Amino acid sequence: MNASYQEIGEVFAKHDSFVLISHVRPDGDAIGSQLALGLALEAAGKKVRLINEDGLPDNLVFLPESHRIELPPAEPLDVEVAIALDTANKPRLGDNALNAASKAKLWVNIDHHKSNPCYGDLNHIDSSSPATGQILYKLITTLGLPLPDASRDAIYVAVSTDTGSFQYPSTTEETYLMAADLIRRGLDVGRINSLTYDHNPYRRVELMRALLNTLELTGDGRVAHWDLTMEVRDHLGLKPEDSEGLIDIIRGIDGVIVALFFEELPDGKIRVSMRSKDARVDACNVCMQFGGGGHALAAGIRMTGPLSAAKERVLEAVKLALP
Amino acid sequence: MNASYQEIGEVFAKHDSFVLISHVRPDGDAIGSQLALGLALEAAGKKVRLINEDGLPDNLVFLPESHRIELPPAEPLDVEVAIALDTANKPRLGDNALNAASKAKLWVNIDHHKSNPCYGDLNHIDSSSPATGQILYKLITTLGLPLPDASRDAIYVAVSTDTGSFQYPSTTEETYLMAADLIRRGLDVGRINSLTYDHNPYRRVELMRALLNTLELTGDGRVAHWDLTMEVRDHLGLKPEDSEGLIDIIRGIDGVIVALFFEELPDGKIRVSMRSKDARVDACNVCMQFGGGGHALAAGIRMTGPLSAAKERVLEAVKLALP
Numbered sequence: 001m002n003a004s005y006q007e008i009g010e011v012f013a014k015h016d017s018f019v020l021i022s023h024v025r026p027d028g029d030a031i032g033s034q035l036a037l038g039l040a041l042e043a044a045g046k047k048v049r050l051i052n053e054d055g056l057p058d059n060l061v062f063l064p065e066s067h068r069i070e071l072p073p074a075e076p077l078d079v080e081v082a083i084a085l086d087t088a089n090k091p092r093l094g095d096n097a098l099n100a101a102s103k104a105k106l107w108v109n110i111d112h113h114k115s116n117p118c119y120g121d122l123n124h125i126d127s128s129s130p131a132t133g134q135i136l137y138k139l140i141t142t143l144g145l146p147l148p149d150a151s152r153d154a155i156y157v158a159v160s161t162d163t164g165s166f167q168y169p170s171t172t173e174e175t176y177l178m179a180a181d182l183i184r185r186g187l188d189v190g191r192i193n194s195l196t197y198d199h200n201p202y203r204r205v206e207l208m209r210a211l212l213n214t215l216e217l218t219g220d221g222r223v224a225h226w227d228l229t230m231e232v233r234d235h236l237g238l239k240p241e242d243s244e245g246l247i248d249i250i251r252g253i254d255g256v257i258v259a260l261f262f263e264e265l266p267d268g269k270i271r272v273s274m275r276s277k278d279a280r281v282d283a284c285n286v287c288m289q290f291g292g293g294g295h296a297l298a299a300g301i302r303m304t305g306p307l308s309a310a311k312e313r314v315l316e317a318v319k320l321a322l323p
Numbered sequence: 324m325n326a327s328y329q330e331i332g333e334v335f336a337k338h339d340s341f342v343l344i345s346h347v348r349p350d351g352d353a354i355g356s357q358l359a360l361g362l363a364l365e366a367a368g369k370k371v372r373l374i375n376e377d378g379l380p381d382n383l384v385f386l387p388e389s390h391r392i393e394l395p396p397a398e399p400l401d402v403e404v405a406i407a408l409d410t411a412n413k414p415r416l417g418d419n420a421l422n423a424a425s426k427a428k429l430w431v432n433i434d435h436h437k438s439n440p441c442y443g444d445l446n447h448i449d450s451s452s453p454a455t456g457q458i459l460y461k462l463i464t465t466l467g468l469p470l471p472d473a474s475r476d477a478i479y480v481a482v483s484t485d486t487g488s489f490q491y492p493s494t495t496e497e498t499y500l501m502a503a504d505l506i507r508r509g510l511d512v513g514r515i516n517s518l519t520y521d522h523n524p525y526r527r528v529e530l531m532r533a534l535l536n537t538l539e540l541t542g543d544g545r546v547a548h549w550d551l552t553m554e555v556r557d558h559l560g561l562k563p564e565d566s567e568g569l570i571d572i573i574r575g576i577d578g579v580i581v582a583l584f585f586e587e588l589p590d591g592k593i594r595v596s597m598r599s600k601d602a603r604v605d606a607c608n609v610c611m612q613f614g615g616g617g618h619a620l621a622a623g624i625r626m627t628g629p630l631s632a633a634k635e636r637v638l639e640a641v642k643l644a645l646p
Contacts, residue, residue, distance in 0.1 A: 164516075165488040166512075167483075167516035167520060169513020169514070171512050171513070176500070177503045179489070180496045183495065183496040189495075190491060190492020190494070193494075197575055198577075198600055199577040201576075205576055208535065209532065212528065212531060213532070249528065249531070252521045253528055254523055254524050277521055
């Protein structure tokens with residue numbers, strides 16, 4: 001049962017100290033959501049800490065006030081309320097972040113992942129929203145909270161990165177009206193997009209070349225997959241965020257229904273990113289077979305290796321799910 | 324001196340037959356603009372022909388009513404008015420298309436290229452608009468012309484493809500409001516974007532790999548360039564539209580100010596596509612030194628080869644233009 005914006009607003013009004021957390025290996029919607037709501041609450045006079053298990057990734061340093069994102073402190077924070085943002089399940093907040101928030105007496109859970117099991121005391125899960133950032137825009141403007149410039153920019157980046165730049169089916173009339181309103185509020189759209197998309201480290205382009213060299217099409221051209229070994233990762237000196245979004249290259253191949261990205265992780269596990277282009281193939285359902293989750297058209301798994309075995313098992317499940 | 328929408332509307336009202344033409348090697352804004360205005364005029368009861376020197380490219384076949392785009396007939400058409408859309412200068416309409424329109428007694432020229440020399444009898448050049456499609460949206464809605472579904476979809480694709488999916492600095496509040504309005508008018512945003520961006524032929528991904536293998540950085544990492552020979556073009560069986568937009572991959576490298584794509588063409592000429600990420604480097608000015616043109620941040624040249632000589636000359640001019 002979703003809490004209304006007003007009920008969430010009452011929690012904001014009644015308390016003074018908040019810790020905002022997003023998921024491990026944070027993306028634009030995760031960090032953007034933390035900055036958007038955190039700085040709005042701060043502008044409303046609240047004490048706010050912004051914690052992420054993995055800290056701030058290099059590719060989001062350009063966001064105004066991004067230095068506010070902290071690694072979890074060793075000791076639990078003295079805060080009244082913890083707010084989980086854009087995080088499909090509680091473990092994905094990370095052990096250290098959970099420890100940092102362990103003194104909170106109330107949990108608020110705001111998200112757009114349909115698999116979210118509502119682990120908060122108050123939950124607002126809107127899987128029709130293309131990004132948690134768009135939910136927060138509505139929350140902030142509906143409640144009449146301040147919207148500092150840094151929150152404004154963070155909301156735009158959250159939504160832009162989670163919609164493939166206003167392209168995915170989840171994008172609505174409201175999404176475009178929001179973007180127009182953010183420009184009216186002073187957003188420099190060319191600058192923010194340039195910072196978001198035009199400052200890829202050269203090693204990301206090298207990674208693209210390396211991935212293209214492993215590309216395979218199977219299932220009569222309906223499944224495209226490529227992979228990244230630890231060896232290539234080390235050789236190129238990659239950072240976790242370098243591969244973000246690259247899967248769209250193979251997702252975009254004509255005839256491909258499911259695109260898959262297999263990555264060896266430093267801990268020996270295999271991360272699988274899955275994209276579906278066809279409503280008949282629910283990527284979230286396939287990933288849940290291996291303990292993963294996400295959205296119908298974009299989901300993921302973190303599973304045991306080795307790479308070759310993970311590929312075999314997942315590709316088999318994908319082929320069974322093909323229409 | 325720009326004609327007002329009303330003056331253009333009077334030309335529409337006073338005449339019955341129109342030929343609409345866009346530039347050679349048409350892109351989404353060219354074909355989209357022809358369909359957008361052409362089908363609106365037809366819905367208003369006019370006789371309309373849509374001509375392009377190179378016909379309809381494969382990657383835009385998905386546009387509703389795209390079969391209406393014709394190659395130029397051998398004999399001049401019996402039409403009263405010719406409308407040039409999205410075409411920076413008259414020769415870029417193509418010899419055969421110009422011949423087809425040669426009986427027109429009035430030329431209307433609607434475009435967003437700042438280098439457009441106003442070659443029409445009526446001209447409406449708005450270089451502040453991110454796409455000719457957005458000018459036509461304003462024209463059609465201001466004049467109260469019908470907006471058939473096919474026009475609606477064509478406008479969206481024209482603007483989306485010419486703004487890098489609502490990212491370039493030319494994107495305005497008005498652009499997003501327009502997109503919202505098109506959704507309100509029934510646009511299926513997920514479907515149209517999927518058709519626009521997710522149906523790349525496999526050979527385009529092979530081309531991407533081939534281009535990445537020629538990538539070079541010069542000018543202290545501020546200039547990135549890659550090239551395509553006729554040999555690779557033949558080997559992969561490429562079509563002209565396959566390379567569209569790929570330059571954004573190298574434009575997006577951190578530190579790069581100017582990105583260049585050099586292509587050998589079947590006629591022995593070299594096509595140069597140039598992108599600038601810095602307002603201090605005017606790509607249009609650099610390209611005009613070689614007889615090219617375009618916009619400040621996106622311009623092009625068609626020049627004599629061989630490839631190596633063209634690269635040398637253009638790279639030299641680019642380095643002189645660096646801040």
